[in-house]
Structure formats: C-alpha cells, structure tokens
Amino acid sequence: MSESTSTVSMTSTAPVKGGGRQKLSLPVILLIVAGGLALFSLVRVISGANDLTSVGQVSGALQLAVPIGLAGLGGLWAERAGVVNIGLEGMMILGTWFGAWAGYQWGPWAGVLLGIIGGALGGLLHAVITVTFNVNHIVSGVAINILAVGVTRYLSNFTFDKAEGGSSRQSPRIDQITDITVPGLSGGLADLQARHWFFVSDLAGVLGGLVTHLSLLTVVAILLVPGTWWVLWRTAFGLRLRSCGENPVAAESLGVNVYKYKYIAVVISGGLAGLAGAFLAIVSTGIYQEGQTGGRGYIGLAAMIFGNWMPGGMALGAGLFGFTDGLKLRGGAENVHAMLLLVALLLVLLVAWHLYKKRYVAAVVSAAVAALLFVWYAMTDALPSQFVDAAPYVTTLLVLALSAQRLRMPKADGLPYKKGQGK
Known part of the structure; x- marks a missing residue:
C-alpha cells in the first residue's frame, strides 16, 4: 500500500475532537x-x-533558553518517532566543537552549518545503533555522550592547540552573528521599565528584552518552534513520523517505512542539538570551551518532558529554565531570594485549588510548605551562593516532579522494533 493511501487511512481513523x-x-x-x-x-x-x-x-534569559529549547526540540523529534535520545548532550558537544572550528576559520554562519552537521552525525550514529541494531536507547545515548567528550578533546589537541589564541581546551575568538535592536521602541521600553511601575514596567521589560540585541540565530531558533509544530501536526509527513512513535507495527501495515522515518527523525534531532551547541559557542560566548554545554542537553530533555512532548510546552519549559539560570547572573542572590516569595505565593494559589477540588491532604501539605517558604524569606536577606548556583537544577527537578502526573509520552517511545514483527 502506498504512503499516500496510508496517510488517508490513518487520518480517517484518528480520534475526533472532544x-x-x-x-x-x-x-x-x-x-x-x-x-x-x-x-x-x-x-x-x-x-x-x-x-x-x-x-x-529577559534578554539574558532568552539567550540562555535558546540552546535548551533547541536541544528540547531535538529530543521531541526523536521521541515522537519512538527513539529516546539521551545523547542530546553529546550531540550538543559535537555542535560546539564543529561550530567553533568552522566559525573561526570561515565565519559564524559557516560555523552554524558545520555545528548542525556535527550534531547530525551524532544523531546518525544513534540511529544506526538503536534503529538498525536495536541496542537499548539509553545505553546508546550515554555512549554517545562519552564518545563526544573524547572525540572533541582529541580533535582540539591538533586544531585549536595549534591556532593563534587557542589551546587544547578552547578555540580562538569567533566573529559574532549580527544582532537586532529595534530603534526607538527598545529605548522607550527600557525607559518605561526603569520607572518600576506595577505591571506596566514589567510588561515593558519583557517586550524590551525581545527587541534588544536579538541575535539573528535567536530569531531562527524561535521560528523553529512553530515550524516543528506545523511539520509534525499539520503535514502527512509529520503524521507518518508520529505514527512510528505511537504504533510502528500498525504504521508498517499501512505502508509506512518505519526505519526511514526513525532515521530522519533522529538525524534531525541531532542536527537541532548541534545547532544548540553552535549557538552556545558562537552567540552565547563567542568561543569554544571544553565542558561549556554544562548539562544543557539533559535540561533540554527535561524541558521536553515538562512540555508533554509538545513544541509549545517545551518552549515554556525552556523559558522557565533559562529564566532561572539567568537569575544568578543578574542580581544573583537577591533575585533568587525573591523567587522564594514567588514560589510561596504560587503554593497559596495551589492550596486554594486543592480546597476547591476537596483534596484536603494535599492542601495541608502545600500550606505547610508555603508557610516554611514565607518564614525562610522573612528571616533572611540573601541565599547562600551554593543554592544560587544550584537553582536551575533544583527548578528542573521540582518542575518534573510536579508535572509527572499529567504527562503522556508516545506509546512506543524507547521500545525495540524490527521490521515485520507484527506478522
């Protein structure tokens, strides 16, 4: 049966709205x-x-959120096709190295292209191991993460170490990609934000952060979120790809080449992770440094899970983690200390919701935690530096713990598949 026929069949059997x-x-x-x-x-x-x-x-949080969001998008592509991609961190590492290596020689956009290719090669390796040879997806991903560290360290020894301004652990300086600032609007919003009015100044700060020193690559990354949604949920190609993550046996019976779509998804996943790495090296820092990914591939995976394997939710998760990460860079302990009050107020709202739903035990627990946070905030003026540094990772754990009950992963995600197994 042809793929066009299978698309019609799967569309006709899709659940109705409501x-x-x-x-x-x-x-x-x-x-x-x-x-x-x-x-x-x-x-x-x-x-x-x-x-x-x-x-x-806001501008800093957006820059920190972009590599997390790109890694999360990469994880979404792979897992919607049924392949768990723990190797996002390693693919990001490949993207940072290849992006920096090409960037300092031929310019930043060449670095972006080579960064995508480097990550895609990692994705291709992951696809060969998991799709063709049916190796456990977690094992393959961890192996790629370890391999990427070793490969980039080895390559740096005879490339960056020999270049002027470089060393075995970092690259020479890379030219920056052009950024955008909307004249007039940017300055006006900054002035309005500086007045510290309730709500109005905060809205001006958010909008100002979106039109001030915005890298062209950031614009590309933002557009990839609705682009991914449109491709995966509004095209026949996306329907066939997602069917491989839900029920590959049924998809194969309708004429879908499951292996092909899994390969495509995982290679795209690696390319997006490589783009995230190139963004880190070229836009965020302007230089490659060993270990600069700092676990962002794993946080991107967490953002994807928080977003329930949907692009919009993943973007919100990436924004949350980027904002939390940015708190320690601007204002540090003072900003994170203020977040104690924010979490306490959110818990008060949660208490009201639990009472409305007649969940009295959950309401009592939430109220007790809220009271502790209020006391902690009132009794202190700042938080220890160790807590400030750990804030993004603590946020990751809390968000995943609180959102776990509403999650619904693709049904065949991570499950082994062999062609013809349904016969």
Whole structure:
C-alpha cells in the first residue's frame, strides 16, 4: 500500500475532537500570561528586586533558553518517532566543537552549518545503533555522550592547540552573528521599565528584552518552534513520523517505512542539538570551551518532558529554565531570594485549588510548605551562593516532579522494533 493511501487511512481513523483534554483558547492563554506577569510584578514590588523583569534579565534569559529549547526540540523529534535520545548532550558537544572550528576559520554562519552537521552525525550514529541494531536507547545515548567528550578533546589537541589564541581546551575568538535592536521602541521600553511601575514596567521589560540585541540565530531558533509544530501536526509527513512513535507495527501495515522515518527523525534531532551547541559557542560566548554545554542537553530533555512532548510546552519549559539560570547572573542572590516569595505565593494559589477540588491532604501539605517558604524569606536577606548556583537544577527537578502526573509520552517511545514483527 502506498504512503499516500496510508496517510488517508490513518487520518480517517484518528480520534475526533472532544475526546481528550480541552485545549486552551488564545484569550485564556493570554489571561494566564497576564496573571503570571502580575504575580511577578507583585513579588518585585514587595522584594525590591527590580532586576527581576528588567530588559537585561529577559534578554539574558532568552539567550540562555535558546540552546535548551533547541536541544528540547531535538529530543521531541526523536521521541515522537519512538527513539529516546539521551545523547542530546553529546550531540550538543559535537555542535560546539564543529561550530567553533568552522566559525573561526570561515565565519559564524559557516560555523552554524558545520555545528548542525556535527550534531547530525551524532544523531546518525544513534540511529544506526538503536534503529538498525536495536541496542537499548539509553545505553546508546550515554555512549554517545562519552564518545563526544573524547572525540572533541582529541580533535582540539591538533586544531585549536595549534591556532593563534587557542589551546587544547578552547578555540580562538569567533566573529559574532549580527544582532537586532529595534530603534526607538527598545529605548522607550527600557525607559518605561526603569520607572518600576506595577505591571506596566514589567510588561515593558519583557517586550524590551525581545527587541534588544536579538541575535539573528535567536530569531531562527524561535521560528523553529512553530515550524516543528506545523511539520509534525499539520503535514502527512509529520503524521507518518508520529505514527512510528505511537504504533510502528500498525504504521508498517499501512505502508509506512518505519526505519526511514526513525532515521530522519533522529538525524534531525541531532542536527537541532548541534545547532544548540553552535549557538552556545558562537552567540552565547563567542568561543569554544571544553565542558561549556554544562548539562544543557539533559535540561533540554527535561524541558521536553515538562512540555508533554509538545513544541509549545517545551518552549515554556525552556523559558522557565533559562529564566532561572539567568537569575544568578543578574542580581544573583537577591533575585533568587525573591523567587522564594514567588514560589510561596504560587503554593497559596495551589492550596486554594486543592480546597476547591476537596483534596484536603494535599492542601495541608502545600500550606505547610508555603508557610516554611514565607518564614525562610522573612528571616533572611540573601541565599547562600551554593543554592544560587544550584537553582536551575533544583527548578528542573521540582518542575518534573510536579508535572509527572499529567504527562503522556508516545506509546512506543524507547521500545525495540524490527521490521515485520507484527506478522
């Protein structure tokens, strides 16, 4: 049976609308965003941490969120096709090295292209190991992470070590990609944010961060989120790819070449992770340094899980982790200390929700934790530096723990598959 026929068949058997969780409308989403921003504004006013929603904080958080989001998108492509990609970290490492190696010789855009290719090679290796030879996906991913560290260290010894301004652990300086600042609008929003008005200044800070020193590669990364959604959920190609992650045996019976789609998905996954690595080397730092990924591939995987294997939710998760990571860079302990108050207020809202749902035990536990956080905030002026440094990773663990019950991964994700096994 042809793939076009299989697409029609799968479309006709797709569940009708209304059978699952009701989707949020745009006005409701905007109302939730406005409520969240108002809560941030309240925390800023009470705590005096005026940098919490400043233009610099938002701009920095966006730059920190992009590599996490690109890695998360890479994980989404692979897992929607049924392949778990723990090797995102290693593919990011390959992207940083290849991006820097090409970037300092031929320019930043050549570095971006080679970074994507480097990550895609890691994805191809992962596909060969898991799809063709049916090796456990976790084992393969961990092996790629270890291999990437060794390969890049070996290559640095006879490339960067011989180059002027480089060493065995870092590359020479790479030219920056052009960034965008909207004249007039950027300055006006920065002035409005500096007035520290309730909500209005916070909204100006968020919008200002999106139009100030915005790298062209950041714009490309942002566009990849709706692009991924459109390809995977609005095209026949995406339908066939997702069917491989839900029920590959049924997909094969309808004429889908499951191996081909898994290979495509994992190579694209590696390419996106490589792009994340190239972004780190070229845009974030302008230089390759050994170990600069810092576990962002794993945090990207966490953002994907938080987003329930959907591009929009993944982007929100990446933004959350990027924002938390940015707190320690601007204002440090003061900003993270203010977050104690924010979490306490969120828990108060959670108590009200549990009471509404008549979950009294959960309400009591949430109230007790909220009270402890209020006391902690009131009794201290700052937090230990160790806690500030650990804040992004603590946030990752808390978010995954709190969101675990609502998650629904692709049904065949990580399961071994052999052609013809359904016969």
